[in-house]
Amino acid sequence: MAVTDEAILKIREMITSGELAPGDRLPPEKDLSERLGLSRNSLREAVKALEVIRILDVRRGDGTYVTSLEPRLLLEALSFVVDLHTDRSVLEIFAVRRILEPAATALATRAVSEEEVEKLSAVLASIDPEGSIEDLVEHDLAFHQTIAEFSGNEYLSRLLESMSGGTVRARVWRGITQHGASERTIAEHAAILAAMRAHDAELASALALAHVAGIEQWLRAAVQANPVVPGS
Numbered sequence: 532m533a534v535t536d537e538a539i540l541k542i543r544e545m546i547t548s549g550e551l552a553p554g555d556r557l558p559p560e561k562d563l564s565e566r567l568g569l570s571r572n573s574l575r576e577a578v579k580a581l582e583v584i585r586i587l588d589v590r591r592g593d594g595t596y597v598t599s600l601e602p603r604l605l606l607e608a609l610s611f612v613v614d615l616h617t618d619r620s621v622l623e624i625f626a627v628r629r630i631l632e633p634a635a636t637a638l639a640t641r642a643v644s645e646e647e648v649e650k651l652s653a654v655l656a657s658i659d660p661e662g663s664i665e666d667l668v669e670h671d672l673a674f675h676q677t678i679a680e681f682s683g684n685e686y687l688s689r690l691l692e693s694m695s696g697g698t699v700r701a702r703v704w705r706g707i708t709q710h711g712a713s714e715r716t717i718a719e720h721a722a723i724l725a726a727m728r729a730h731d732a733e734l735a736s737a738l739a740l741a742h743v744a745g746i747e748q749w750l751r752a753a754v755q756a757n758p759v760v761p762g763s
Contacts, residue, residue, distance in 0.1 A: 534569065538577030541567045546586070546597060557587070557595045602689040621701050622754060624694055625747040629740065631691055632675065636723065636739035639681035640732040647681050648728050655720055660713055664706035667713050668699055674720050678727075678739075701750055709749060719745075 545551045557563060557578075564574045578595055581587040585604040588596045598604055643651075654677055658670040672695055679688040706712045719742045726735035 534573040535576040535580065538567065538569050538573045539580055541569070542577060542581060542587075546600075551597050553597050553600045555597050557597070559594075602685045605689075621698060622747070622751060624698055625701075625743065625750060628691070628694060628698070629743045629747055631687065631694075632743045633736040633740040635679045635682045635684070635687050635691060636727070637732040637736040638684060638687070639678045640727045640730060640735040642683050643681050643727055643730070648724070651677050651681070651724055651727065655717070655724055658717060660717060662713075664703050664713070667706055667716060668702050671702060671716060671720075672699070678723075702746065704753075705746060705749055715745075716742075 542551075542557075551557065558566070560571055560574060564571045567574070569577075578587055578589065582589050582595075585598055586600070588598050590596065651674070654670070654674050658667065676688070676692055676695070679691045682688060706716075719738065723735055723738045723742065726738055
């Protein structure tokens, strides 16, 4: 194991054991390196790596702190990775969304309040069927992210949010090339909303699955027919 990796693991153990809590300041570099039996250079490299993935917050002239460790922060790195997806990996992103979206929709349907249903209804009503494809994609992102937030599971919500960016261009390409994509998307969203309003979790989940799988199926066919993947 590389020395820097060892340093990362030791700092992680301090956090997972509760020795360091969210918001705590790390001991001075000299003290911490001696305590962990590591060189100060190795410790600095470990701190830099943990800062990148938002575990640590280095405040110049003040010290190094454990972040809040909230899902919003911890999943930012994943969002960055997704944005760097290769041409064909967008299909894998959709495959994961096909698993997670129905689960999030079912959770949201069981817990959703009337006020939240009306908020989702407002999101649906805000889209202009005659608007641009870019507007449609923004609406699609907002609709699905609102449902994910209503699931009550912040990790699930943030995970889905981080995975959506990598599929945006593919959805734009679909909207441009596939006749009736706008009308179909809005109709499918309306059906999901109706199932959620009726608190029918199984139906809402099935509709979400069909919705995401339909886009994935189209995209898979486009990949096979064209060496340049939509979204590249």
